[in-house]
Amino acid sequence: MSSIRRFLVVVLLATITLINFLAALHGYRTSMAKAEQLFDAQLVDISEVLAVTAGGPAVDQYLTGGMNNGSAHSIAFQVWRGGVLEASSGVAVADSPEPIAPLSEGYADVNFGSYRWRAYSHYDVADQRWLIVAQRADVRYTLADSIILESVLPIIMGLPLAGLLIWVIVGRGLAPLSNLASEMGSKRSDDMSPVSNNEPPQELAVLIESINDLLGRLEASFEREKRFAADAAHELRTPISVLKVQLHNLLRDADSDTTQLSLLQAAVERMGHSVEQVLMLYRTTPEQFAASFVQLDLAGLARQVIAELYPRLEARQQQIELLADKAPMQGDAFAIRTLLTNLIENAIKYSGAGGEIKVLVECASAGVKLTVEDSGPGIPADQYDKVFQRFYRLSSDRQGAAIPGSGIGLAIVQHVAEIHGATISLGGSGFATGLAVTVTFPNTALTKQGHTQLC
Amino acid sequence: MSILLVEDDQDLATGLLEALRKEGLAINHVATGKDALHVIAAETPDIVILDLGLPDMDGLAVLKQLRKQQSELPVLLLTARDSLGDKIAGLDSGADDYLPKPFEMAELLARLRALGRRTGTAKTNVIGIGDVSLDTASQAVLVKGELAELPRREYMLLKVLMENAGRVQTRDSLENKLYSWGEEVASNALEVHIHHLRKKLGSDFIATVRGVGYTVKAS
Numbered sequence: 001m002s003s004i005r006r007f008l009v010v011v012l013l014a015t016i017t018l019i020n021f022l023a024a025l026h027g028y029r030t031s032m033a034k035a036e037q038l039f040d041a042q043l044v045d046i047s048e049v050l051a052v053t054a055g056g057p058a059v060d061q062y063l064t065g066g067m068n069n070g071s072a073h074s075i076a077f078q079v080w081r082g083g084v085l086e087a088s089s090g091v092a093v094a095d096s097p098e099p100i101a102p103l104s105e106g107y108a109d110v111n112f113g114s115y116r117w118r119a120y121s122h123y124d125v126a127d128q129r130w131l132i133v134a135q136r137a138d139v140r141y142t143l144a145d146s147i148i149l150e151s152v153l154p155i156i157m158g159l160p161l162a163g164l165l166i167w168v169i170v171g172r173g174l175a176p177l178s179n180l181a182s183e184m185g186s187k188r189s190d191d192m193s194p195v196s197n198n199e200p201p202q203e204l205a206v207l208i209e210s211i212n213d214l215l216g217r218l219e220a221s222f223e224r225e226k227r228f229a230a231d232a233a234h235e236l237r238t239p240i241s242v243l244k245v246q247l248h249n250l251l252r253d254a255d256s257d258t259t260q261l262s263l264l265q266a267a268v269e270r271m272g273h274s275v276e277q278v279l280m281l282y283r284t285t286p287e288q289f290a291a292s293f294v295q296l297d298l299a300g301l302a303r304q305v306i307a308e309l310y311p312r313l314e315a316r317q318q319q320i321e322l323l324a325d326k327a328p329m330q331g332d333a334f335a336i337r338t339l340l341t342n343l344i345e346n347a348i349k350y351s352g353a354g355g356e357i358k359v360l361v362e363c364a365s366a367g368v369k370l371t372v373e374d375s376g377p378g379i380p381a382d383q384y385d386k387v388f389q390r391f392y393r394l395s396s397d398r399q400g401a402a403i404p405g406s407g408i409g410l411a412i413v414q415h416v417a418e419i420h421g422a423t424i425s426l427g428g429s430g431f432a433t434g435l436a437v438t439v440t441f442p443n444t445a446l447t448k449q450g451h452t453q454l455c
Numbered sequence: 456m457s458i459l460l461v462e463d464d465q466d467l468a469t470g471l472l473e474a475l476r477k478e479g480l481a482i483n484h485v486a487t488g489k490d491a492l493h494v495i496a497a498e499t500p501d502i503v504i505l506d507l508g509l510p511d512m513d514g515l516a517v518l519k520q521l522r523k524q525q526s527e528l529p530v531l532l533l534t535a536r537d538s539l540g541d542k543i544a545g546l547d548s549g550a551d552d553y554l555p556k557p558f559e560m561a562e563l564l565a566r567l568r569a570l571g572r573r574t575g576t577a578k579t580n581v582i583g584i585g586d587v588s589l590d591t592a593s594q595a596v597l598v599k600g601e602l603a604e605l606p607r608r609e610y611m612l613l614k615v616l617m618e619n620a621g622r623v624q625t626r627d628s629l630e631n632k633l634y635s636w637g638e639e640v641a642s643n644a645l646e647v648h649i650h651h652l653r654k655k656l657g658s659d660f661i662a663t664v665r666g667v668g669y670t671v672k673a674s
Contacts, residue, residue, distance in 0.1 A: 234535040238464050240557040245470035248560035272557050306667045307623035322666025
């Protein structure tokens, strides 16, 4: 992942390095030129000394004493008079029959004795002789180089320190941003309250303002959607009631053959059920759901839900059995009832006539465990994942006849499980065939709000 | 038994009027809360069916106002709201029963019969299922035409089960109905009562739903 801090440090360091390099390059070149001038001036100095002493030990002494130590051997001089070498430095050109540089007034760069030299020739008019002073170019260069390098080196050495400082400073500068990020990160998905706005830097003020604005609009939109769900519930439930009442009236008045009316009635039932399921799916969406957790008894709720659904079990001559420990847990009563209703409705639907259903509520160490088993055809293990998708229906050829349903019951169950931090697992039932759905509500959910009563 | 239907949806009102008239009930219909309070003050019905979503005022407000004048008048709430909070609010405001939309006509009729029996305004006070008939007015129970002697709690238990025939009564709700708050209930008290009832009514009359409760099958 890219990091602004890392980017800034790298880029700033690179920029500093580049600018330092360019500055050093420029400095190097001007320093070099300056050094050249200095060295040239030195050659003139030596030449003047030479003019006075005309060679001899005084010059050598000057060369060794006055000059930087060790560089004396790099200086050479010759004194020519009328084509005869009168004197010379003892270093490199003692017995040279040739003048180092052409006998013409001024500076010259020459090759001599396998070295490159910078030479200064001067005609001493008074004594009628040529004075040539030369310095080895490579020595001049090395000297200048080391002087310059010593001034540039601290800059290079300082780069890691600069990097460290930049790292710290950039971190400081970005602190408001990372604070904002951590505040956003720790926000609950349904928390639409504005992010805190205590004197942010002006660059962030705009961002925070936009975020708060967005949160506000999001909250309003959630609110609208919630209201829509309530309105939709009302608008859909009333006409379905009308259909049911009028069908009741029609059936009452019908003479003998009520097959078509029964079909119509079944269709109305189905539509009513689908509408309820869609509303429930919508209402239990974890982002939407404002759960109010209370202490409740899962066994008691299961009893109520089974009692409510009993007429449908009775109509199919199905047997149901509830094996329940007392199961105190923290949960949202409405959501848990919805979960139970959907699981047991599914079991009723798929068990078929004369089927058997077993509902178990256990207090396990992991938490409260709810299992609903049916004696239906079950679900192949490879389809376990898919059944939680909205509107997913099993290929109903396994059931012989298509079983009506909206295919969102398990999606609702999953929503409710999510709200409670519960896990769902599917497996085979204890009957010869059939599905077992197990929902485990973790004990941690019980203690979350300070309730220590574990089952 | 006269009923006042307070419902703003004209289609639903029409259907309900027809259905209830065919049951031999005298039914009037108003569409607003104001009219409802007006009619009730002028000519008090036996039962009010009240929709919570009224155009002029909230159904619960109507109920509260109504309760100030008629504390005993049975009110059945009818509503498309279904959350537990709404239900509790409805019953707290003094409703006698609560039926969420969309409802089954049979369910509505059963609730109305129960309310009618409770207030003594029903055409008949006798619930007959199979060989057993129970008279809620005289509190007499006949089994195959012969009077069965039932102690008070057994009678109450049977009445609850027969009034709700076809539905399961959970152990919790039965215990709540039989015993008042704070009364000590032996853990098998309910089983003992059921056992006695079965001896008197025949073993099949009351069915057990294991782990859940008891039911009397509708005839």
